[in-house]
Amino acid sequence: MIPYGRQSVDQADIDAVVDVLKSDWLTQGPTLERFENAMAERCEAGFGVAVCNATAALHIACLAAGLGPGDWLWTSPNTFLASANCGRYCGADVDFVDIDPLTWNLDTAALARKLDAAEFAGRLPKVLVAVAFSGQSCDMHAIGELARRYGFVVIEDASHAVGARYAGRPVGCGEFADMTVFSFHPVKIVTTGEGGLVLTNRPELAEHLRRLRSHGMTRDAAQMDEASHGPWYYQQIELGFNYRLTDLQAALGLSQLNKLDAFLARRRELAARYQTLLADLPLSLPTSQPGAESAWHLYVVRLQTERLALSHRQVFEGLRAAGIGVNVHYIPVHLQPYYRELGFKAGDFPEAEAYYAQAISLPLYPAMTDAQQDEVVDQLRRLLGETARAAN
C-alpha cells in the first residue's frame, strides 16, 4: 500500500534522540528550549511554547485568549475535530463558517456576513480558529481586518502548514494571527512523534501559555500572593495541565527541522507533478490563494461526480483495492454526532458538505518516488476511465 502520508526519519534523527537519552534531561531540559527557539526563529516569531500535541496547543491558546463559558469560538467545518473541540474544552460555544468552494478554506466573505449578523444579535465570537487547510493559509489579510473591526482573537491552526508562507512571510510570524499552532504528528510536515507548538509575538501570552502547560504553577515571586517560603517555593495561581513535550521529542523535532526545506521542496515538486499529470481528468484540483505558498501537507482532488458513473465511495474503494492509500479530509465537523447533539444538522454548511461528497486525499510525502506517484495517477486514470466508459 502506498500510504497517503508518512514520516521521514533518518539516522541523524535517531542519533539526536539517543544523545538526549544519554543526557541528564529527558524532559524540561535544554533541548526543549532549543527546539522552541529554533521554531520561533525559523518562523520569525517572538516566542515558541512547545506542548505534547497540537490539540493541547489549541486548548491553551484558547484559554490564553480568555475564552470561557458564554463565549463563542468559530472555525471551519472542513478541519480535524481538534480545531473545534478546543472551544468546548473551555466551556465556550462553537460555531462554523462555511468554506470557499475553490480553496476549501474558511470563506472570508461568509465570515464577514456572519460577523455582521452576530454583531446585530450580540453574539460576536471571542476567538476565530483559522485553519490553514492542506498547508495553505486562509485569506489572513481579510481575517485580520475583520478581527480589528469586530475585536476577536485570531488563532491560526497551522497544523498542516509548518514552513508555509503568506504574503512573503513565514506562517507563524505573528503578523496575521495572535497565536499560531503547529502539529508534529507523524503525518504532518515535521514530526516529534506527538507534539505541538504555539507561536506568538506577545510576551504576556507566551508566559501564560507556559504556565498553563505546567499546572498553572509559577516560581515568579511577582505573581505570588504572599512572600516566598524559600527557594523550593512555587504557587499554583490558576488551573493548568501537564501538557509538556519531552526533550526526546524536542531532539527529534530539532533534527527534523534541519530537513524542513528539503521536505517542503519535495512536497512542492510532487504537488506540481500531480497538477500536470491529472489536468485532463474529471477532477477539480487544488487552487492557490494569492500570496500563499502552501506546505502541501495534503494533496486533495475533488471528483467531478456529475461527470462520473462511479460514486465517490466506489472510486475511493477502487483506489484502496489497488494499493493506493487514499484518505478523506475532512468529514464536516458539524455533522459529527457530538456536534449534531448540540444542534447542528445536514445542510448547515452546504459548501463543506458538497466538498466532503467529492474529496479524496492522494498520497503525498517527501520519500514518495516519482514511480509511486505515477502508479497513483495510473490507478486513478484507470478507475475514472472505467467510469467514463460506464457512463457511455
Ligand SMILES: *Cc1c(COP(=O)(O)O)cnc(C)c1O
Ligand atoms: C493534526 C491536526 C490537529 C491536531 O494535532 P495533534 O498534534 O494530533 O493533536 C489539529 N488541527 C488540524 C487541522 C490537524 O490536522
